[in-house]
Amino acid sequence: MSKLHISYNQIHKLISATVDKYQFVENFKPDLIVAIGGGGFIPARILRTFLKSASDRKNIPIQAIGLNLYEELPTHQDSDEEGVPEKPGQVVQKTQWLNFGGSDSLVSLLGRRILIVDEVDDTRKTLAYAVDELRKDIIKQEELRGMKPGESNTQIGIFVIHNKNKEKLGVLPEDVMAHYYPAANMDDVWLVYPWDAIDIDTHTEKAENKQ
Ligand SMILES: O=P(O)(O)OC[C@H]1O[C@H](OP(=O)(O)OP(=O)(O)O)[C@H](O)[C@@H]1O
Numbered sequence: 001m002s003k004l005h006i007s008y009n010q011i012h013k014l015i016s017a018t019v020d021k022y023q024f025v026e027n028f029k030p031d032l033i034v035a036i037g038g039g040g041f042i043p044a045r046i047l048r049t050f051l052k053s054a055s056d057r058k059n060i061p062i063q064a065i066g067l068n069l070y071e072e073l074p075t076h077q078d079s080d081e082e083g084v085p086e087k088p089g090q091v092v093q094k095t096q097w098l099n100f101g102g103s104d105s106l107v108s109l110l111g112r113r114i115l116i117v118d119e120v121d122d123t124r125k126t127l128a129y130a131v132d133e134l135r136k137d138i139i140k141q142e143e144l145r146g147m148k149p150g151e152s153n154t155q156i157g158i159f160v161i162h163n164k165n166k167e168k169l170g171v172l173p174e175d176v177m178a179h180y181y182p183a184a185n186m187d188d189v190w191l192v193y194p195w196d197a198i199d200i201d202t203h204t205e206k207a208e209n210k211q
């Protein structure tokens with residue numbers, strides 16, 4: 001599978017341009033970011049900078065969840081190659097989730113405009129899983145408050161740096177797709193992100209040369 005290196009600068013500028021392009025501070029008005037780790041953490045933090053600057057409001061809180069689908073492919077032991085493509089596993093593994101519901105609850109989801117952030121939408125399995133689980137939590141919280149499902153009018157939107165143009169294995173509900181904001185739409189190549197680089201200078205050079 002061919003690869004494309006992406007630099008920190010390219011990511012930063014893409015995120016900035018996307019906030020302007022979709023005007024989603026005005027259109028979606030996110031008030032809670034849920035970052036899918038590990039790849040969603042750095043984009044979420046950069047995005048928060050531009051959301052704050054566009055809305056002139058205080059920082060939007062970022063909550064973290066951990067989901068894992070991809071497995072490393074075996075490489076030669078003496079290989080020092082970076083950014084080796086991985087293959088998707090069968091099921092998404094939940095390694096970390098939101099803390100809510102009990103008396104020690106940290107996050108109320110009800111009535112929020114939740115923006116899920118990840119770096120890449122590939123097969124879409126991870127995003128579909130995240131939305132599904134989040135919706136279950138919203139319904140649980142509504143039940144706890146004696147509300148019917150959907151009564152709290154909690155909204156979910158999605159921001160990704162890269163969406164790959166390909167057949168998707170995961171399906172997102174229509175109301176979520178209405179607030180789906182990819183910074184860039186890409187061919188189906190393996191994207192090598194700067195946080196996976198061992199040698200960041202070589203990585204950045206390749207990214208600048210569109211390699
Ligand atoms: O659209 P999909 O095919 O579901 O792939 C997208 C997911 O794959 C990567 O996660 P990974 O499982 O590699 O975990 P990581 O973020 O910790 O690297 C990436 O961060 C997305 O969450």
Ligand SMILES: Nc1nc2[nH]cnc2c(=O)[nH]1
Nearest residue numbers: 120122189190191192193
């Ligand atoms: N780094 C990286 N992780 C992924 N997870 C799913 N697709 C990709 C990709 O193209 N690059």
